[in-house]
Amino acid sequence: MTTWLQRAPVLLTGLLWIVSGFFLRDGGVGVVNGIVVFLIVWWLVFFMVLPIGVTSQDESGDVVAGTEPGAPTVPNLKKKAWWATVGTSVVWLIYFVITETGAIEPFLPRSGGY
DSSP states (O other): OHHHHHHHHHHHHHHHHHHHHHTSOTTSOOHHHHHHHHHHHHHHHHHHHTTTTOOBHHHHTOOOTTSOTTSBSOOOHHHHHHHHHHHHHHHHHHHHHHHHHTTTGGGSOSTTOO
């Protein structure tokens, strides 16, 4: 059950990219725009997730000779990359809904001036 809850935002994000890029009105979230926003947010979320659950070699008491004592014993990079993807998918879905519904339009400048 939890794997479907983890995969649902990722699958929905991919589906909405395809739909928004080829079938929705102009000015919406296009394929390139969606990919760029997704990648920037993914890196931000990935760097936020990196320090979660890290145990250093010094804390575990098993410092390997020639390495930094603060280096993690088990970094779990695949798990953290997956959680960054899930988190980014949720953020991207919020971005997609705000952009496609036009909820941001009243706050954008009009007549080309700021």
